[in-house]
Amino acid sequence: MSSSPSTRTYRGHSAIFLTRICISLALGLCVPIPGPAQTARDLTQLDLADLMNVEVTSVSKREQKVSTAGAAIYVISQEDIGRSGATSIPDLLRMVPGIHVAQINAHTWAISIRGFTDKYGDKVLVMIDGRSVYTPLTSGVNWDQQDVPLEDIERIEVIRGPGGTMWGANAVNGVINIITKSARATQGGLISAAAGSQEAGRGLVQYGGQIGGKGAYRVLGDYANLGNALAPRGETVADGWHKAHAGFRSDWELSPKDALTVQGDLFQSREGQTIDTLLIKDLPREAILDDWISVGAGNVLGRWDHTLSNGSGTSLQVYYDGYDRRERGLDEIRQTVDVDFEHHLTLGSRNNIVWGGGYRATSDDLTPGYAIRYVPDKRTDSLFSTFVQDEIKLAPRLWLTLGTKLEHNSYTGFEYEPSGQLVWNLTDRQTLWASGSRAIRQPARADFNIRADVAIVPLDNGGLGVVELTGNPNRKAERLYDFEVGYRAQATQRLSLDIATFSSHYYGLQTNEPGNPFLTTNPGPTYLVIPIIFADDAHAHNYGAEVFANWSVTHRWKISPGYSFLQMHVAGDPSSQDPAAGAIANESPKHQFQIRSFVNLTRNLDWETSVFQVGRLTDGGNGSTPGYTRLDSRLGWYVGEFLEFSIVGQNLLSPAHAEYHDAFSILHTLAERSVFCKVTWRF
Secondary structure, eight states, X not given: OOOOHHHHHHHHHHHHHHHHHHHHHHHHHTSOOOOSOOOOOOHHHHXXXXXXXXXXXXXXXXXXXXXXXXXXXXXXXXXXXXXXXXXXXXXXXXXXXXXXXXXXXXXXXXXEESSOOOSSOTTEEEEETTEEOOBTXXXXXXXXXXXXXXXXXXXXXXXXXXXXXXXXXXOSSEEEEEEEOOGGGGOEEEEEEEEESSEEEEEEEEEEEEXXXXXXXXXXXXXXXXXXXXXXXXXXXXXXXEEEEEEEEEEXXXXXXXXXXXXXXXXXXXXXXXXXXXXXXXXXXXXXXXXXXXXXXXXXXXXXXXXXXXXXXXXEEEEEEEEEEEETTEEEEEEXXXXXXXXXXXXXXXXXXXXXXXXXXXXXXXXXXXXXXXXXXXXXXXXXXXXXXXXXXXXXXXXXXXXXXXXXXXXXXXXXXXEEEEEEEEETTEEEEEEEXXXXXXXXXXXXXXXXXXXXXXXXXSOEEEEEEEOOTTOOOXXXXXXXXXXXXXXXXXXXXXXXXXXXXXXEEEEEEEOOOEXXXXXXXXXXXXXXXXXXXXXXXXXXXXXXXXXXXXXTEEEEEEEEEEEEEEEEOTTOXXXXXXXXXXXXXXXXXXXXXXXXXXXTEEEEEEEEEEOOBOGGGTOOBOOEEEEEEEEEEEETTTEEEEEEEXXXXXXXXXXXXXXXXXXXXXXXXXXEEXXXXXX
8 A cells, every 4th residue: 555644744854854965065065175176078079079980789789880880879878877867767768869758657667669659668679788678478678677777887779760680579669778887997986875855765885896807896786765656636646666776797808808797686676556457356346456566586697708810709698587576466477598699700801790699588477466367377488599690891981781680489480580771971970871671579478378357347137247358379470661761970070960760661560359258257256258359450650750969069068959750650450340459659759859958067067957848648548648848957066086966856847747648557647846966976
């Protein structure tokens, strides 16, 4: 159940007290304190001069310059992260044009790229240091389980558009690749603490050191305690969130040609949500109740990089991931083992080849919940894959990249995902690129095996009917055929520009088709089951564009505007009987705009402001979410080289606003205006 009024009041007074302490410290920090001299950073040289030479790895699984990448890619850098004031990865992703980030409650987000927004976001592949974090249960991401200290993120590479050739199934509309810093880059100690109007407390303790002459390590522990948010009618619901995380990373230079990384995490969370659900063991009872979510998770990853005598390189990565998650009364125990091998080599002066293969096994054990169960309740699935991609230098400024991924999964068998990219460096500062690709979303466990009771229907004879969403063992993979054209340039010494356009055609999208009703007595009294069966009878055509720029107005002031346009046309096939087949097109905004401003006010004082404007959603008939404008601002003080203090305001334009009405019976809450302060000490 939700916290008592006295508990909520205590937490509120504690947050206000801590905030006042932080403000007092801030006033003290306005007075210069002796320390190592700092010079104001020259923002003209910060990003723009190196725009075309930024190294990325997500497009081709190898380091390459942005100028030779034939994909729409956006890099969130260390500096972007540090000055953003964000407290979570979803908040960081708001700055990427083409991504829709919608908060459902304190710990749940709907995140999509180029449409098809819902809680599970099953057309976006998310990775942390090469470890896939989507759940095979729904093909989505449990964002509340992805706890990476923002201080340890090296960069986030976001591909807008298919990445199936390199990354496989579910990299349909995009790839989010979170890359953390090496242990060598985080030597020494770090302590940070934050508190404010919405957070009872958040803290991180970390230390890194050397292991002999060849190794480095870091160990960390962090904790966060977030209070309950407000529901649309002003009441408080039970979405408070308490999480704890311990982790380590070690990096070893075994020899001039061999490097080894070993890292791992333990994570525990307890959080709440208020849901509207049937109670299938107590029919015809339907209840609005506070559902407590508990998560225990752990992972360990090892990666060995080896350079061969001919200059080519290999990489072998193995990881284990396991978690126990209880939500809606359903207990999911899952274990995954993944092995991935890659080989990068050059043939002559024109061919740059990457090839490899992998195997993944995942097993689950599912205990029925309030109104959801899986048949069978245990399952083990395997995924075999191999890929090859060749970047061919056709001319000094012209590259053609061809490749494909071949996979065999336990649901639909053999699948293929080819792609082609053409990149033309018009000049040293201008790149024109085009691509075409096929990608697939393989069915999830829920598509085949779920039984979800969603509604009670009174019958004319006084009996009882239950509408049941039912998985379909005959489901096929959803297919995307995508075509893109892009242009990026460093127009002047102070101005860079990136434009991407796309036309995407989808087939085999999910519909909900009526089945034949039948009587059952399991569980409880006799009632009529009215099945709604998953099928593949919808198609879509999406098209749009994304544009962003970086402009150094002066050597101390930079602004970064961005805009995305998305037009979705989703419809059922002639064979479909689903009247709502096209409703998902209403759940993604047609227009999004953002602009970020970063100013070095003095040598030790920075000010960052971000404005995000998101268009209206109609949420597929579950209610309308008005468009909103969000203003976030951060003021940061740097005292010497080791102490940083910041005050952050989020959602400053209104007391509260809704960002999404979820379609899975979660009572959404409001994103509230909040202020918090943070202190970081490095030693």
